[in-house]
Amino acid sequence: MDLDAYVACPECDLLHRRQTLPSGGVAKCTRCGAALYRSPRNSLDRTLAMAATGVILLIIANCYPFLSLNVEGQFRETILITGIVELYRQGMPLVATLVLLCGIVFPFIELAGLVYLLLPLKFDHRPWRMLTVFLVIRAVGPWGMTEVYLLGILIAIIKLTSMADIITGAAFYAFALLSFVVAAAAASLNADSIWQRLTVRQ
Amino acid sequence: MSENEQGSSTIYYDVPQAIVRRGSRFGLIWLIPIVAALVGIGLAVKAIIQAGPTITITFKSAEGLEAGKTRIKYKDVEIGKVESIRLSEDLAHVTVIAKMVKETEDYLTADTRFWVVRARLAAGEVSGLGTLFSGAFIAMDPGQPGKTSRDFTGLERPPVVSMDTPGSYYYLRAADLGSLEIGSPVYYRQIKVGQVVSYDMTDDGSAVIIRIFIQAPDDRRVRENTRFWDAGGLNVTVDTKGININTGSLVALLIGGIAFETPMNLAPGEEAKPDHTFILYSNRDQIEEPVYTSKLYFITYFDESVRGLVKGAPVEFRGIKIGQVLDVRLEFDQQKLVFRTPVLMAIEPERITSTGERHLQSDQLITKLISKGLCAQLRTGVLLTGQLYISLSMQHKAPPKEVTYAGPYPIIPAIPGATEEITTGLANFINRLEKLPVEEIGGDLSVSLKQIKKLVDSEQTAAALTALGQTLTQLQQFSATLNTQTAPQMSAILDQLHLTVDQAQKTLIAAQNMTDSRAPLAYDLQQMMQELAKAGRAVSVLADYLQRHPEALIYGKGAPPP
Incomplete structure (x- = not known):
């Protein structure tokens, strides 16, 4: 039996036969309605592009000034990592680690991992330890919380505007975009096609 | 693939297989990462292009400076940021490493100045309160375009004048700094037109060179013959004119100040070039004295004390100042072992208006005058302060003298001063006193006394004294006999006299009663009374005499006793 010809529902495990989808179409479970797989068109390309953009944005967000505060002549320029360092200095190493992981490290692992996986696949190569990397990406994905971090920063900015002049830097915009790009990359990632390639080339 | 085909294993080979065409590997979606990458590269390139030079500034202390936080500003615009602060290897100062913006590159030259702006109160001004x-x-004062530099030494205090202020710098040469400070104002007609920028000692330490800045357009007022004077502090001068107190404005009193003026008695000179060196006079009076260009130098040797004669003391002729004392020294002649006090003075012949045809050079004239009896004399100017001045006068009585020279200077002979005359008189008197042969007299006296003593101690004297004692005893005995024998007779005579006088008195009273005072008889009586009184006096004299010389009764009056 050609295993590739069938697909199991990720929710209720009902086996379906694969069939060609129209462009942009979605195959849904006949029993529970969960999405089985999407039209594979451009999925890899889109995800790779988003992941690459994300990596670039993340680098920008970490290298350039994030926010500048001017409180009565006291001038303070911050980069993305400054807040985490401050948390650590103020005796909250656990919180700092959590923010560092969720805000920067996990999104970076996810995006970089995607690039690592998808770039060779696009050229029909099989990356080294593909399965491990993909599992890591899957595990780390939910922990990437750039949008939460961004929301926290936005709230802080809104509260501070009454007290201080705040100048947002390039990194801030890069980070804001990043949270969308991460979401887009996650959305466009067709895990099914990865699994397919994993099985096909094994 | 279709559902039917998937379901069956039958392959229809006559159905042509579609031509598979690979899709474009680079879809539109790739624009997103490309744009992101371009933006990122753009930012990076911008950062690299705009990266200004990294400079090091050395300060004595990093007080108030923070790495990553402290800005470098020019006209309050941020032009750089302190990246790190390090101690120098010898711990003597701190090195600040700062990243500047690109625009400053051309201005980071050797004379660019950096200083730390803190709140400070100096030179009558409060600055940097915002800090x-x-x-x-850190503030920067851009240098003139020139040789670029990356290492700077920070100033410890803000520069007084920033590079872009139009104006000119000048140098003033002064004997001492007085109350001047960096930032002390420079006044022209009591309006502040500049400041003291720096000061330094000359290499040999003989004077102070003060650098001042006069802002445009007032730097045009500085002419080559402009006079600067110290207008600061409290200027008290004591000279032959008395006590003179001079102060400027209150600010100048506190932090010193310089004023300048071009004297009206001089033709306005050329506009002074920047960095021209002027002399800083110590007070305004000095600049107002007309300047005499021609000077004649003379020396006078005084043998008296010149205490109170200072440099600059006037030299007067008939009470009119014609010059001044330049130097007072003490000389010692090692051969003759004598001290002399040469006083160098300058006489300004232009002060004297000369009439008549001038056929002699003024120096020849003065030497001629010296040979005719021109003399110098020390005189007291103000008794209170004891200031002396030199008075020149013509002593026609003095015999004509040959003019002598001390080095290049002709010597004006000195005559004793007024004080000197008194002291000389006193000294002469004392000299005469000293010349009295006191010792000789004393010697003579002691010799005489010795002789007297010898005489007194001799036997002859003792014998003579014994004889004298005997004589005296005899005399005593004699007078005793006189007393016992002569005195009763005497008293009898006196009694008789008394009686006579009584009778006369009675007669007189009777006569008075009888006669009128106006009658001739009264006159006669008066005469007679006078005669009687005379007689009485004679008797009394006689009685006296007898009392003293009872022997007269025996030997008669005038005969000497044995």
Whole structure:
């Protein structure tokens, strides 16, 4: 039996036969309605592009000034990592680690991992330890919380505007975009096609 | 693939297989990462292009400076940021490493100045109060375009004048700094037109060179013959004119100041070039004295004390100042072992209006005058301060003298001063006193006394004294006999006299009663009374005499006793 010809529902495990989808179409479970797989068109390309953009944005967000505060002549320029360092200095190493992981490290692992996986696949190569990397990406994905971090920063900015002049830097915009790009990359990632390639080339 | 085909294993080979065409590997979606990458590269390139030079500034202390936080500003625009602060290897100062913006590159030259702006109170001005809240920052004064530099030494205090202020710098040469400070104002007609920028000692330490800045357009007022004077502090001068107190404005009194003026008695000179060196006079009076270009130098040797004669003391002729004392020294002649006090003075012949045809050079004239009896004399100017001045006068009585020279200077002979005359008189008197042969007299006296003593101690004297004692005893005995024998007779005579006088008195009273005072008889009586009184006096004299010389009764009056 050609295993590739069938697909199991990720929710209720009902086996379906694969069939060609129209462009942009979605195959849904006949029993529970969960999405089985999407039209594979451009999925890899889109995800790779988003992941690459994300990596670039993340680098920008970490290298350039994030926010500048001017409180009565006291001038303070911050980069993305400054807040985490401050948390650590103020005796909250656990919180700092959590923010560092969720805000920067996990999104970076996810995006970089995607690039690592998808770039060779696009050229029909099989990356080294593909399965491990993909599992890591899957595990780390939910922990990437750039949008939460961004929301926290936005709230802080809104509260501070009454007290201080705040100048947002390039990194801030890069980070804001990043949270969308991460979401887009996650959305466009067709895990099914990865699994397919994993099985096909094994 | 279709559902039917998937379901069956039958392959229809006559159905042509579609031509598979690979899709474009680079879809539109790739624009997103490309744009992101371009933006990122753009930012990076911008950062690299705009990266200004990294400079090091050396300060004595990093007080108020923070790495990553302290800004470098020019006209309050941020032009750089302190990246790190390090101690120098010898711990003597701190090195501040700062990243500047690109625009400053051309201005980071050797004369670019950096200093830390903190709140400070100096030179009558309060500055940098804003830094109390914002923290210190480093200010820059861009240098003139020239040789670029990356290592700077920070100033410890803000420069007084920034490079872009139009104006000119000048140098003033002064004997001492007085109350001047960096930032002390420079006044022209009591309006502040500049400041003291720096000061330094000359290499040999003989004077102070003060650098001042006069801002445009007032630097045009500085002419080559402009006079600067110290207008600061409290200027008290004591000279032959008395006590003179001079002060400028209150600010100048506190922090010193310089004023300048072009004297009206001189033709306005050329506009002074920048960095021209002027002399800083110590007070205004000095600049107002007309300047005499021609000077004649003379020396006078005084043998008296010149205490109170200072440099600059006037030289007067008939009470009119014609010059001044330049130097007072003490000389010692090692051969003759004598001290002399040469006083160098300058006489300004232009002060004297000469009439008549001038056929002699003024120096020849003065030497001629010296040979005719021109003399110098020390005189007291103000008794209170004891200031002396030199008075020149013509002593026609003095015999004509040959003019002598001390080095290049002709010597004006000295005559004793007024004080000197008194002291000389006193000294002469004392000299005469000293010349009295006191010792000789004393010697003579002691010799005489010795002789007297010898005489007194001799036997002859003792014998003579014994004889004298005997004589005296005899005399005593004699007078005793006189007393016992002569005195009763005497008293009898006296009694008789008394009686006679009584009778006369009675007769007189009777006569008075009988006669009128106006009658001739009264006159006669008066005469007679006078006669009687005379007689009485004679008797009394006689009685006296007898009392003293009872022997007269025996030997008669005038005969000497044996």
